[in-house]
Amino acid sequence: MYGFRKGNQHLSLAEIQKFEVEYAPTMQRRREKWDALLREYSNGQLPPLSSKVRRFIRKGIPPHLRGQCWLHYSGAMEYMKKNRGRYQQLVALSSDRKYREHRDLIERDLHRTFPENIQFTSAAPSTLVRRRASPVTSRFRQQPTSSTVPILQQLRRVLTAFAVRCPSVGYCQSLNYVVGLLLLFMSEEEAFWMLCTIVERIMPEGMYGVKMEGVTVDQEVLMRLLEERMPAIGHRLSRDSAEAGAPPVTFVTSHWFLTLFVDVLPVESNLRVWDCLFLEGSEVLFRVALTLFKMHEQQICAIDDPLELFQYLQNMPKRIVNCHWLMENCFRKYTSMTHVNAKELERRRKHARDVTLRRLSTTTSAAAEPAPAPTRGESVAALFRL
Amino acid sequence: MSMHGSSLEAKLVILGSQGVGKTSLVMRYVQNTFSPHSASTIGASFLTQRMQVFGVIRRGYVDDCRVVLQIWDTAGQERFRSMAPMYYRGANAAILVYDITSEQSFQDISSWVEELQRNTGDIDIHVVGSKLDLAEKSREVPQERAQAYVRNTLGSLHDVHEVSAKDATGVDELFHDVTRSLVERTYEIERTRRERQAGDVQLRDGRQEASDQACCNV
Numbered sequence: 171m172y173g174f175r176k177g178n179q180h181l182s183l184a185e186i187q188k189f190e191v192e193y194a195p196t197m198q199r200r201r202e203k204w205d206a207l208l209r210e211y212s213n214g215q216l217p218p219l220s221s222k223v224r225r226f227i228r229k230g231i232p233p234h235l236r237g238q239c240w241l242h243y244s245g246a247m248e249y250m251k252k253n254r255g256r257y258q259q260l261v262a263l264s265s266d267r268k269y270r271e272h273r274d275l276i277e278r279d280l281h282r283t284f285p286e287n288i289q290f291t292s293a294a295p296s297t298l299v300r301r302r303a304s305p306v307t308s309r310f311r312q313q314p315t316s317s318t319v320p321i322l323q324q325l326r327r328v329l330t331a332f333a334v335r336c337p338s339v340g341y342c343q344s345l346n347y348v349v350g351l352l353l354l355f356m357s358e359e360e361a362f363w364m365l366c367t368i369v370e371r372i373m374p375e376g377m378y379g380v381k382m383e384g385v386t387v388d389q390e391v392l393m394r395l396l397e398e399r400m401p402a403i404g405h406r407l408s409r410d411s412a413e414a415g416a417p418p419v420t421f422v423t424s425h426w427f428l429t430l431f432v433d434v435l436p437v438e439s440n441l442r443v444w445d446c447l448f449l450e451g452s453e454v455l456f457r458v459a460l461t462l463f464k465m466h467e468q469q470i471c472a473i474d475d476p477l478e479l480f481q482y483l484q485n486m487p488k489r490i491v492n493c494h495w496l497m498e499n500c501f502r503k504y505t506s507m508t509h510v511n512a513k514e515l516e517r518r519r520k521h522a523r524d525v526t527l528r529r530l531s532t533t534t535s536a537a538a539e540p541a542p543a544p545t546r547g548e549s550v551a552a553l554f555r556l
Numbered sequence: 557m558s559m560h561g562s563s564l565e566a567k568l569v570i571l572g573s574q575g576v577g578k579t580s581l582v583m584r585y586v587q588n589t590f591s592p593h594s595a596s597t598i599g600a601s602f603l604t605q606r607m608q609v610f611g612v613i614r615r616g617y618v619d620d621c622r623v624v625l626q627i628w629d630t631a632g633q634e635r636f637r638s639m640a641p642m643y644y645r646g647a648n649a650a651i652l653v654y655d656i657t658s659e660q661s662f663q664d665i666s667s668w669v670e671e672l673q674r675n676t677g678d679i680d681i682h683v684v685g686s687k688l689d690l691a692e693k694s695r696e697v698p699q700e701r702a703q704a705y706v707r708n709t710l711g712s713l714h715d716v717h718e719v720s721a722k723d724a725t726g727v728d729e730l731f732h733d734v735t736r737s738l739v740e741r742t743y744e745i746e747r748t749r750r751e752r753q754a755g756d757v758q759l760r761d762g763r764q765e766a767s768d769q770a771c772c773n774v
Contacts, residue, residue: 275633278575285593343574343633344598380635417602418642425599433595477626480602 172354173289174437180488181436189491196494201232216242228501231445237355241364244448250363257359260331272333275341280322283346289321290350324358325349332365339369342378347432373452374519388427389420390522392459399507402471403463422483427455439493453515457508461500462487464507563622566738569644571668572653573661574632577686580721581653582629585731590722600630600643609739621739641675649680649734656685656718657694662702669709680741681710682734688720
């Protein structure tokens with residue numbers, strides 16, 4: 171689906187196909203409902219946000235409307251309309267010598283983005299996407315490039331243009347996956363504005379920055395939520411992190427947050443999460459993460475060996491093929507355990523920031539020797555729950 | 557000839573710059589597979605591998621030791637480096653990978669060595685040059701120079717390993733050397749401890765009491 175190879179060590183082809191058969195009628199029903207919704211607004215525009223639209227989005231946007239809905243409801247479309255021509259400008263700027271380092275880092279990751287997706291490995295044009303011959307694209311085609319895969323050239327341009335636009339982030343590994351998946355649903359200019367919206371508006375500050383302190387803060391928030399709402403799991407995991415040598419669970423969960431679950435959840439489940447994420451905001455990531463823990467509570471508590479547990483946590487989202495069940499659990503069955511709104515999240519993030527800063531200052535002042543200032547590595551290590 | 561069926565569990569961390577082939581190296585070793593473009597690693601991933609080291613001298617006997625290697629494969633981008641201390645904390649060995657076709661990636665090795673030596677007790681460091689299959693076409697780091705650096709920095713008994721995950725050259729040998737070195741070090745620590753203990757006992761009451769438990773866990 172979407173060019174991804176079906177089936178891997180975590181999920182067999184048969185399991186996926188079985189689910190697809192089950193899910194097809196639901197997909198069909200959603201498609202009809204959405205078409206009816208659009209007809210109500212006869213002018214072909216997407217309806218303004220309402221509780222009905224939100225409910226529809228939580229139940230899944232049909233694939234043919236996905237790109238459009240993401241752009242519209244996230245605000246990225248408006249962003250783009252206000253900045254016509256800006257993307258092309260940034261692409262032109264990005265060939266400047268001073269961005270060479272970014273370009274090199276991005277180049278190294280291009281071929282490592284979805285190496286198992288046919289669209290990222292061959293010159294086959296995408297069938298899903300509305301392709302427009304933008305002036306940028308045609309100009310670049312005349313230049314000799316290292317790759318002949320159209321989507322990789324788009325990926326390169328979007329990532330470098332973003333690095334130019336946002337120097338505090340530049341290029342952060344994991345954004346290649348995010349943009350890669352976006353490009354399967356929209357044009358490159360749209361993907362660019364979607365990326366800006368995600369990094370600058372949806373995700374908290376500092377998530378993808380050079381110090382990645384936003385990751386640390388959000389993981390602290392997530393662990394606190396786990397402890398409060400699923401004490402059994404919270405206890406199990408904190409017991410491990412207290413044991414020497416046991417890897418903290420935040421190694422696993424920071425990956426979930428950075429990639430917005432790309433390559434973590436099976437693709438259809440990932441897309442259902444994105445449907446909600448782009449409308450509702452980053453609290454969706456917390457809700458989904460908590461749901462994943464809740465769905466596997468018994469297994470987590472039953473595994474005694476810390477390393478086995480770590481491996482289990484690493485792989486558990488990869489089996490969630492039933493996207494409908496995941497979202498049902500998230501917003502209905504376990505809603506009391508996963509619920510967190512934007513305001514509460516803001517408060518928790520502030521608290522987490524204070525806690526991590528305090529932990530950092532006590533760790534550094536405890537160092538008796540007049541050592542030089544801790545390296546960045548050491549300071550962030552102190553921020554994590556070691 | 558195995559006298560003791562010993563076993564050892566050890567933690568190995570793989571570090572190095574972005575795109576030098578850390579994941580490919582691990583995949584070649586653990587799964588014996590190679591894909592020209594493996595997905596970039598975000599954060600870290602964790603694998604275990606069981607192996608056996610034959611013929612190590614332990615308490616005067618030749619011993620075979622079963623080893624469970626916990627392998628931590630990490631992200632290479634500079635900004636993820638801030639998380640590295642959490643990966644190498646408690647590690648017994650580190651493989652530092654550079655790409656023989658990239659001078660910069662080799663330059664980056666020294667800061668890893670310094671960081672590990674500063675922050676860890678006595679981690680066993682191995683320096684590895686990857687992408688040996690590209691040596692003829694685009695080598696930037698001469699082997700002699702890498703070797704000289706390794707001997708200078710880590711001691712005269714150390715060698716640089718040059719490997720290719722693509723054609724499998726040197727990969728099994730590398731991991732075998734790493735594991736063997738881990739086992740030998742463990743036995744060495746064990747021996748020193750026993751001797752010290754024996755010395756203590758003799759001083760106290762002249763009775764020699766060697767502790768016989770296999771204290772093999774590093």
